[in-house]
Structure formats: structure tokens, C-alpha cells
Amino acid sequence: MATTDIQIQILQTGTITVRPSLYTQPHTRSPLLRLLHILTDRQWRSPSLPVYTFLITHPTEGRILFDTGMSPSCNGPGYFAWWFPAIKFMSRLSITPDQSIGTQLLERGIGPGDLTAVVLSHLHHDHSGGLSDVAGAPVLMSKEHWEAFQSPTAATLSGAAPNHWPRDFAPDFLQATGGPVGPFEKSYPVTADGRVVAVETPGHMRGHVSLVVFGDEATTYFLTGDATYDLESLDAEGTDGANDDPVGAVETVRKIKQLARERPLVVLPSHDLGSRQRLEEKIAYKPSNTGF
């Protein structure tokens, strides 16, 4: 039976310029040494990184938003905790008010009540900064990630801005009731028909998830969140500088590569300038054998 197409749109919420050491470091380097490298880095990486969110329109189950992007308030005084200036040191943030996720959704006639679900890959400020714009919509994330970020102090130290989450923010948890997806042992259905599921992609952060969207015909989309920053890093099995489990991060990127060997996979990282073209032209990623 032919399936009706699922649409995916990229909505960009500003850009981030990062230290090269935040972008990538060897996976053999410990989290503490990684942080030291970032804090002593004086360079800025060019080009700046886009901050993408993804609006998925399912033919019968409505609209799902993957991540909420950065907040236009992020450069305002007091947005980040004064006692933890590291985010300002390691990144430069740029976003205009009309790039907020709330404004972009409203431009399309979509309010929070029109969203079936908001799925968060993780709570870093550039993925959860628009949460207050979609307050009222069901928010889904992994229980493991929520528990790691539940304390405001721990969340702040990990790169979130918990003071700007909606009042009494209480996400729902993804449930592992789906079967395996390639090398991912289990999946967390987001839609009842199983065409949108989350899979565990830890490494960048505990409990981080990516989203798999089974499109029409033979195309499967893999929305990585921050499991990788771009296809070059993915192919080289590089790890980003800020992750808290570099060895786990390598295991995760190997699984994504394995899935791409098993089926045509359009890989869409949140900070990859190539994601737009890959989405529009349905360009599947063909892994090299690096690391194997």
C-alpha cells in the first residue's frame, strides 16, 4: 500500500560561532581535559553554525516539532547564570526576534495547540531555548536526560538555561515500545503508526535522542540532534568538544553509519549547513569505511 508522504521543514533559529575545540576533539581525550582545551582556546571557527529545528507534518497525526532552537533573549543580561560564564566564552550567539521558533510557527499559522508533540533531542540552550514559545504542547524527551538535567545547577553547568523553561515545566517521557531500527536496539514511537520514532544516541549528553522519520518510498530521514555536527565529522567518527562521553559518542556515530549502510538514509544534523540541500534533494549519506 502506498504511503502518504511525511513533510519535513527546516526552521532556523539563528547561528552560533564556536571555538574550534568546542566543535571537535579526539575521542581519546577525557571530558575534563576537553573542557580545559575549550577554556584555553582563543580561536573562532568559521563558518558559523546554523541552529536548525525541524517541523514534521504527518498526513494523519499532525505536526511534530523536533527541538525548539535558540532564544532571541539569549544575548540579554541574565539569560545565562552569572556564575557560569563559560557559554559566552566558548560560543557567540546571533539571533533576531523574528527567528524565534514561536514567530516562525505563527507565520505558518501554527500555535502550540496545533502541535501533536515537541520532541527534544536534549536540553542544551540552543535546542530548548524556544520551549516557552510552545508552552502547552506536549514535550517529549528521554527520562534519562531529564533526570540528568533536573537540578538547575547541573543543567546550567551542562549548557542549559533552566530559568527560561516554562514555569513548572514537566516533560513527558519517550517510551521504548518500538522495535529495533537497524543497529539501534529499541525505538521510542512518537506517532501511533511508528513512522516517527526516537532512538538513543548518547555521548554528546546522557539520554540524548535522535529522530528517525520513515518517509515515502525508500527514504528514511535521520535527524541527529547533536549526535554529530556534520556529515564530515560523522564519516570521520569525530566527536564534538563538549560531550560528556566521547567513547559513547563514537559508538553512536558508528550506529548511524551502520544504519546508512542498511537503508538509504538522509542524515540531517542540527548544525550542518548541508542539511537543507540534503533534505530538499533527498541525498542519502554513503558512509566510508573510516574506523572499520
Ligand SMILES: [Zn+2]
Ligand atoms: Zn548540544
